[in-house]
Amino acid sequence: MRLDHLRKEYRAGALLESRAPADPLKLFATWFARAVAQGGPDRNAMTLATADGRGRPDARTVLLKSFDAQGFVFATNYQSRKGREIEANPFATLLFYFPALEQQIRIEGRIARVSAAESDEIFMARPRGSRIGAMASPQSRVIANRKVVESRVAAITKALASVEITRPAHWGGYRVKPRVIEFWQGRENRLHDRLRYTKSPRGWTRVRLAP
Numbered sequence: 027m028r029l030d031h032l033r034k035e036y037r038a039g040a041l042l043e044s045r046a047p048a049d050p051l052k053l054f055a056t057w058f059a060r061a062v063a064q065g066g067p068d069r070n071a072m073t074l075a076t077a078d079g080r081g082r083p084d085a086r087t088v089l090l091k092s093f094d095a096q097g098f099v100f101a102t103n104y105q106s107r108k109g110r111e112i113e114a115n116p117f118a119t120l121l122f123y124f125p126a127l128e129q130q131i132r133i134e135g136r137i138a139r140v141s142a143a144e145s146d147e148i149f150m151a152r153p154r155g156s157r158i159g160a161m162a163s164p165q166s167r168v169i170a171n172r173k174v175v176e177s178r179v180a181a182i183t184k185a186l187a188s189v190e191i192t193r194p195a196h197w198g199g200y201r202v203k204p205r206v207i208e209f210w211q212g213r214e215n216r217l218h219d220r221l222r223y224t225k226s227p228r229g230w231t232r233v234r235l236a237p
Contacts, residue, residue: 036212038128041219043234050207050223050230051095054131057209058093061124073121074100076137079114091148097203098133099140101148103165105196112137118202128212135204145198157191158182213237 047053062069070090077083086108088100098120103109112118120133139145149157162178169175204225211219220235 035214036128036216036218037214038126039211040213041209041211041221043221043232046209046221046232048230048232050204050209050232051093053209054093054207057124057127057129057131058122060127061122061129064124064126072098072100073123074108075119075121076108076111077115077117078111081115084108084111091199097135097201099144099148099199099201101145101197101199103160103163103197104139105167106165108166112200120202130210132206132208132210133202133204134206135202137200137202140199140201142198146193148199149193149197154191157193158186160197161191161194208235 068087068089071087072090073085074088075083075085084107088102090098091101092099104113116137118135118137120131122129122131122133124130140148149160152160158179162182163175206222206224208220208222213219216237218237220237221232222235223230223232
């Protein structure tokens with residue numbers, strides 16, 4: 027099946043050095059705010075790419091929980107496939123794609139668990155049903171059928187009906203501490219703008235990449 031008919035030209039904007047701040051976190055905050063303002067579901071969705079101990083890659087979509095100068099935070103089951111890969115190979119790439127703005131942001135860096143207190147805060151912000159789900163699901167493990175999880179949810183719901191649902195030990199947050207951040211702005215004729223920021227002990231340096 028040919029997909030040539032899906033081609034589009036990118037004309038939404040430009041990314042020039044004269045308008046790009048020296049700190050990539052400021053540029054990220056600006057782009058992210060614009061993407062959120064566009065509306066739509068899962069505006070904080072991002073692709074998380076990891077690799078196992080043998081370098082075999084994997085990717086999935088997760089939700090950004092927070093970001094600051096220290097990094098970008100999401101949460102998951104530590105025993106899931108991504109959790110096991112992170113333990114074996116503590117480096118990751120995040121990819122944000124904002125189609126309405128014709129923009130992408132790639133973030134590369136080392137990844138580590140956030141503190142227990144921060145994980146508790148993330149967990150307690152979840153609806154009660156989602157907290158129970160996190161307790162019930164043996165994420166990424168093979169199960170016989172959906173009833174396995176549904177039965178576990180029912181059992182936990184009944185057992186903990188009158189108590190607060192607190193974070194289980196197998197669930198928590200991770201932070202990707204950025205070493206490289208690349209901003210991509212679609213341009214006409216595929217002559218896209220790409221600015222790459224790299225972190226060093228002296229701070230951030232910025233270069234332009236060919237499209």
